[in-house]
Amino acid sequence: MSDITTAFTDEVVTNAFTKIVSVPGLEGSIALVTLDNGFDHTKPSTFGPGGLAKFDAALDEAFAANPVAIAVTGKPFIFAVGADLNGVPNIKTKDEALQIGQLGHKVFRRLRESTIPTFAFINGAALGGGLEVGLHSHYRTVAENAAALGLPEAFLGLVPGWGGTQLLPNIIGASNAVTVVIENALNQNRVLKPQQALDLGIADALFGGADFLEQSLAWAAQVIKGEIVPNRPEIDRGQAWDDAIARAKGIVAGKTNNFAPGPVAAVELLELAKNTDITDSASLDKAFAAEDEALSTLLVKDELRAGLYAFDLVQKRAKRPAGAPDKSLARKISGVGIVGAGLMASQLALLFVRQLKVPVILTDIDQERIDKGVGYVHSEIDKLLGKKRLSPDAANRLKALVSGSIDKSAFANTDFVIEAVFENLDVKKKVFAEVEEFVSAETILATNTSSLSITKMAADLKHPERVVGFHFFNPVAVLPLLEVVKGEKTDDATLATAFATAKTLKKSAVLSADLPGFVFNRLVTRASNEIISAIDEGTPFDIADGAVGELGMPMSPLTLLALVGPAVALHTAETLGEAYPERFKDSPGFRALVEAKKPGVWTYGPEGQVVDPEVAALWPQGDSPSTAEQVLDRTRRAFADEINIMLEEGVVAAAEDIDLCLLLGGGFGFWNGGITPYLDRTGASEAVTGKRFLAPGVASV
Numbered sequence: 001m002s003d004i005t006t007a008f009t010d011e012v013v014t015n016a017f018t019k020i021v022s023v024p025g026l027e028g029s030i031a032l033v034t035l036d037n038g039f040d041h042t043k044p045s046t047f048g049p050g051g052l053a054k055f056d057a058a059l060d061e062a063f064a065a066n067p068v069a070i071a072v073t074g075k076p077f078i079f080a081v082g083a084d085l086n087g088v089p090n091i092k093t094k095d096e097a098l099q100i101g102q103l104g105h106k107v108f109r110r111l112r113e114s115t116i117p118t119f120a121f122i123n124g125a126a127l128g129g130g131l132e133v134g135l136h137s138h139y140r141t142v143a144e145n146a147a148a149l150g151l152p153e154a155f156l157g158l159v160p161g162w163g164g165t166q167l168l169p170n171i172i173g174a175s176n177a178v179t180v181v182i183e184n185a186l187n188q189n190r191v192l193k194p195q196q197a198l199d200l201g202i203a204d205a206l207f208g209g210a211d212f213l214e215q216s217l218a219w220a221a222q223v224i225k226g227e228i229v230p231n232r233p234e235i236d237r238g239q240a241w242d243d244a245i246a247r248a249k250g251i252v253a254g255k256t257n258n259f260a261p262g263p264v265a266a267v268e269l270l271e272l273a274k275n276t277d278i279t280d281s282a283s284l285d286k287a288f289a290a291e292d293e294a295l296s297t298l299l300v301k302d303e304l305r306a307g308l309y310a311f312d313l314v315q316k317r318a319k320r321p322a323g324a325p326d327k328s329l330a331r332k333i334s335g336v337g338i339v340g341a342g343l344m345a346s347q348l349a350l351l352f353v354r355q356l357k358v359p360v361i362l363t364d365i366d367q368e369r370i371d372k373g374v375g376y377v378h379s380e381i382d383k384l385l386g387k388k389r390l391s392p393d394a395a396n397r398l399k400a401l402v403s404g405s406i407d408k409s410a411f412a413n414t415d416f417v418i419e420a421v422f423e424n425l426d427v428k429k430k431v432f433a434e435v436e437e438f439v440s441a442e443t444i445l446a447t448n449t450s451s452l453s454i455t456k457m458a459a460d461l462k463h464p465e466r467v468v469g470f471h472f473f474n475p476v477a478v479l480p481l482l483e484v485v486k487g488e489k490t491d492d493a494t495l496a497t498a499f500a501t502a503k504t505l506k507k508s509a510v511l512s513a514d515l516p517g518f519v520f521n522r523l524v525t526r527a528s529n530e531i532i533s534a535i536d537e538g539t540p541f542d543i544a545d546g547a548v549g550e551l552g553m554p555m556s557p558l559t560l561l562a563l564v565g566p567a568v569a570l571h572t573a574e575t576l577g578e579a580y581p582e583r584f585k586d587s588p589g590f591r592a593l594v595e596a597k598k599p600g601v602w603t604y605g606p607e608g609q610v611v612d613p614e615v616a617a618l619w620p621q622g623d624s625p626s627t628a629e630q631v632l633d634r635t636r637r638a639f640a641d642e643i644n645i646m647l648e649e650g651v652v653a654a655a656e657d658i659d660l661c662l663l664l665g666g667g668f669g670f671w672n673g674g675i676t677p678y679l680d681r682t683g684a685s686e687a688v689t690g691k692r693f694l695a696p697g698v699a700s701v
Helices: 004-008 049-064 085-090 094-112 129-136 164-172 174-183 194-200 212-224 239-256 261-275 281-299 302-315 343-356 367-386 392-401 408-413 425-436 454-458 492-504 520-537 541-546 557-564 566-579 588-595 613-618 628-649 655-666 676-681 684-689
Strands: 015-022 029-036 069-074 078-080 118-122 125-127 139-143 205-207 336-339 360-363 402-404 416-419 444-447 467-472 481-486 508-513 602-605 608-611
Touching: 004 049, 004 085, 004 094, 015 049, 029 049, 029 212, 049 069, 049 094, 069 078, 069 212, 078 129, 085 302, 094 118, 094 129, 094 281, 118 129, 118 212, 125 129, 129 164, 139 194, 139 212, 164 174, 164 261, 164 281, 174 194, 174 239, 174 261, 194 205, 205 212, 239 261, 261 281, 261 302, 281 302, 302 655, 302 676, 336 343, 336 408, 336 425, 343 360, 343 367, 343 392, 343 467, 343 492, 360 367, 360 408, 367 392, 367 402, 392 402, 408 425, 416 425, 425 444, 425 454, 444 454, 444 492, 454 467, 467 492, 481 492, 481 655, 492 508, 508 655, 520 541, 520 557, 520 566, 520 588, 520 628, 520 655, 541 557, 541 628, 557 566, 557 602, 566 588, 588 613, 608 613, 628 655, 628 676, 628 684, 655 676, 676 684
Parallel strands: 029 069, 069 118, 078 125, 118 139, 139 205, 336 360, 336 416, 360 402, 416 444, 444 467, 481 508
Antiparallel strands: 015 029, 467 481, 602 608
8 A cells, every 4th residue: 555645745744833821710721733834824734644644743742731622723814725735646546545535534533523622713714624624623713804714625626525524514504514515616616704604603703813812712711611602503404404405416517517526426425414423433434434435536537637737727827828928018007998888898997997996988989878888887886885895985986987988089198998899890990090090109909809800900000019909708797818819010018018907907818819719719619610510410409509518618509609699609600710611610590590680599488498499490400410429529529629720820829728718718617627638538639639638647647
């Protein structure tokens, strides 16, 4: 049996220091164990085999001191943020994976099974295994300034494997546990604030950050003396538990189509916890063995490695965009102009004014549209005020910064003008020609086009070097991706300003070459083209649409089509069809749907989602239907083929940027790592291109 420590040779070991403290008015002392990896709060404490061994030794020391209680806390601002994930890629066997699960249980359960009271003083961020230390403790306090609390494992493709799935529902109830373990994790990794942790029953008491430790020790003394008895709600193990599990299954199916093994396993463990008695050692043995089995199975799955790869892309690569010029070249933005005042333009105005806090001027073809656009921004600011996310002063200041003008001369003092007008090259060229008359030679001219040529758009301008693609995704406030597109003449100062502005807007920018559809729309259009072609050939709509669930798209292709709008999707398809007619085919049925101004393929009635009979009547179909497996296979192959061509064309720097765009622009599944790890795993990459997109081990076991 191999030693698990060999997989964690680079572990930043979290030390655990035991200090015996006396508390006024308490007979006997408290053994206080502090978790600290020796770095400041920017490098949070985690648990690998070394850290767990240190914690175990500190507990030995604590118990040996014969205290009246044992308490665990963390270094400033950090309690502990869970397992050391850096060693996971080195775990090669289920046996090694089993050891890490068993070791965590062995150490942590000492707190749960202690005959003397145990406390967790959660002074800062407590995620995953960090929060599980708290759940094993008999009592928990939390600091008002603790940054983040939660069990994010399902988001990464794991389960809370050191007691979380068994203890949490038995402490706070099954429904609340489903919210924390499943709903929050699968909702962009949402975390809890300290007050929420108190309200849910995860924490017993909430104290200010300044003297948190002193207040926690004083509170613990009152608990030990019997002066305070924390509330322990009766847990409903009947229908309420079953209802919570049904809700969890619905969330997992809706978010992942049950193709992500981690969340599926987490729900099974929460279901098992209904029969776990957390006060009984034998019951815990059985429950924790089930967690160990689930964790050890997941740790050696490709889906987990793909999830960790995706997490790394979003956390690291997204913050250092490939191909971005030196940030020192970026120009300061002190005023923004927006051409257009429709919904997209208004969303952009809200984003720019909130993040840049500079004057934003909207312009359009008539005053009514301008008033509507400015009114939209003002009403959204009022909503933020109503939710107490802005103070009255801040709301008034932001509203004062947003104005409109029918005359583009109002842009004279802007440094950055973005157009969000109709997706037509001639219209956009005309807009930029008009704007250029009024702005300085250094004002950036950005276009929110989703597929048109930046180079052609800039061709007739006096200063084509200051034109850049700045493609947002809808809804602007939600989706973090921003495709920054370099035209033939775009200079480094313009590009650097675009990247710096993206960062200020809290968006993740990916550099794309100026080729039709850029990254996201080109790939999704190519995949949708296969679905639509299969329908044209005679495949039933529901079979074609439902075939590709395992690709990890957040919604089916035909549902996405309705969200984007068929006319917009057709325009992108036409742009790509002109450039690459051999791969992007015209569909008479799809064209007829757009001409009939139908909002999509589906209609919704008492029987659920069905094909709109009018769409079925206007869409000609052949007599060569495909099976779901055949549709999935051709769609995978189309993805692999298009990605390969895009990498050869230099659309992006590397396959990682393709995955980043799909993760951030369209919410593709983390468990697939975006798309290229999935294509490698299923053999589609090699079948189409003769090679993998990523080296073995990068996003796989």
